[in-house]
Amino acid sequence: MLFALGLGIIEGVLIDEDAEKSVPVITAMSAIFSLALSMPSLAVHTRRLHDIDKSGWWVLLWFMPIIGWIPLFVWLIKLGTTGPNRFGADPKEDV
Numbered sequence: 001m002l003f004a005l006g007l008g009i010i011e012g013v014l015i016d017e018d019a020e021k022s023v024p025v026i027t028a029m030s031a032i033f034s035l036a037l038s039m040p041s042l043a044v045h046t047r048r049l050h051d052i053d054k055s056g057w058w059v060l061l062w063f064m065p066i067i068g069w070i071p072l073f074v075w076l077i078k079l080g081t082t083g084p085n086r087f088g089a090d091p092k093e094d095v
Helices: 002-014 022-051 056-063 069-077
Strands: none
Touching (some): 002 022, 022 069
């Protein structure tokens, strides 16, 4: 998050309204950063859904604004299932 904030500040400083050549390069840096973080984010969300015995495909609800976010938010803050489920052992059992 700090890197994204820093990148936003750099973009704000470096983008000049008269210099159209600098705009695509700077916005490409943001796009690459967002793309680089999207895969780990999907993996973490899928793992969390597996902890509550839900399929990882439910993560696609993120692409449904508001309507999809509500159940995902509720599921992501919910405690995981106790004991093993169909996706494997309970990660908290070893603790």
